Amino acid sequence: MTQKPLRTFRPATLALNAGLEPDALTHAIAPNISMSVNNSFIPGDGAFSANGLDLTETPFLYAGWTNPTVRQLEERLAALENTEDAYAAATGMAAMAAVFFSLLKSGDHLIISDVCYAAINELALQVMPSFGVDVTAVNLSRIDEVIAAIKPNTRLIHAETPNNPLLRLTDLQALSEITRAKNIPLSVDSTFATPVVTRPCDFGVDLVVHSLTKFINGHGDALGGCVAGKKSLISEIRSKAGVYLGASLSAHNAWLIMRGIDTLFPRMNMMCQSAMKIASWLEQHPRVKSVIYPGLSSHPQHDLAKRQMDKFGGIVVFQVDDIDTTEQRFAHESHLFHYAYSIGHQRSLAVLLKTEDLMKSTYRLTSEQQQEYLQYAGKGLFRLSIGLESVEDMIEDLEYILR
Incomplete structure (x- = not known):
């Protein structure tokens, strides 16, 4: 041979x-x-x-x-x-x-x-x-x-x-x-x-x-x-x-x-593309206070992201004013974002990470570190793990949740 x-x-x-x-x-x-x-x-x-x-x-x-x-x-x-x-x-x-x-x-x-x-x-x-x-x-x-x-x-x-x-x-x-x-x-x-x-x-x-x-x-x-x-x-x-x-x-x-x-590369390629579109859409939504995603020019380390990252990832986090109502809508009304912990699955996931809960259970931050955390997260961040569904369908689902 x-x-x-x-x-x-x-x-x-x-x-x-x-x-x-x-x-x-x-x-x-x-x-x-x-x-x-x-x-x-x-x-x-x-x-x-x-x-x-x-x-x-x-x-x-x-x-x-x-x-x-x-x-x-x-x-x-x-x-x-x-x-x-x-x-x-x-x-x-x-x-x-x-x-x-x-x-x-x-x-x-x-x-x-x-x-x-x-x-x-x-x-x-x-x-x-x-x-x-x-x-x-x-x-x-x-x-x-x-x-x-x-x-x-x-x-x-x-x-x-x-x-x-x-x-x-x-x-x-x-x-x-x-x-x-x-x-x-x-x-x-x-x-x-x-x-x-x-x-x-x-x-x-x-x-x-x-x-x-x-x-x-x-x-x-x-x-x-x-x-x-x-x-x-x-x-x-x-x-x-x-x-x-x-x-x-x-x-x-x-x-x-x-x-x-x-299938890691084709999955990540699609997830990253969808995440960028969703982050950009969320940034324009009237109910959204802030969006954090390395691919957005609004990310405070966007320049570093462009140097260090070949793509910008499949996770998007954002803040809204009424976190309790939005949490309930994700849990009970979303068709595509399963309300669950973990990330990176083929199906989209969403979860609210409440700042108060994390401060009590996990983080041992100084007052200065805590203030910095609050600047990013406020009362809590919704974390989206973007899946392989149609990005247009995901945006429509988010539009319904954030109505």
Whole structure:
């Protein structure tokens, strides 16, 4: 058989083909699912002589550590993010916990974004201190605040761009220059962006984290998470979190997520186009007080968005005066926007994120940070996760809701 020449492919092609090998026996093109928990091995064949901490250098032994189907997903994710390796976990939170608990220990200092995904914010500020980790939350869009927050024992900085729910951006190039100079690992949650919009490691970031449950899977039917980056860091995370935290991704979910990745680029392209049209329409609506979307010239970081984002994402947030009435209309009268948490599914979702609730349950903001949050969010933000429906139908549905 003639061997195919090696070629370099663009990301949209890698989403379909990275790590894909037809089955050697049946020549089936779709990836197989290896459901076996155990793999047999021959004693003394090097099964336990891993190269350093890299468990992927050993044969497949136990699905709690590595699994053929999960490994294929990891290879595809690493190719999409243009990184050396990736580690897949049961959920996005499991991936984030893997980063924190693998790279931090008692006496270390962690810097996070003052506004980010609620569960990650709570893990950092409410759980990590009980393990002896000092945590500082700052506005990572301001480099001077980051520099001021760095301590001699700072061992990790974690950002999120666009962040949830404000869609505030972090300048990854500027921040990575600071972290490299200080020899501090930088991780970035890029769930809202996906590799279609931004590839953080191309800007010098060390680790990129995703909730695969969201846009990357894209069908609302499988939980998963991943962290991609330098092989040395991924190997350390895999050898610690992958073995001891017990948050392994199931082979079936890995297979479902790979199926979702096959259509990631066309889905995101359509969602981003629709989101831009909807954001522009909302900005002109008389009941809408403000709209936040990186693609709008009104976004305070629109110039950064144009430099850092290939597209502007599938999430739109906005304010209205009467949030209670509008919430009830979304919940009871919308035909297309399902009133639900989560994002990134093929169907459109809407939810109200009340400022008062988030301040009580999650964010530990200073008075100055709280005032800044209120400038963006007011009493609450409606978050739209744009799906694959006709954009004209979505706008008509929103027009009915906002009547």
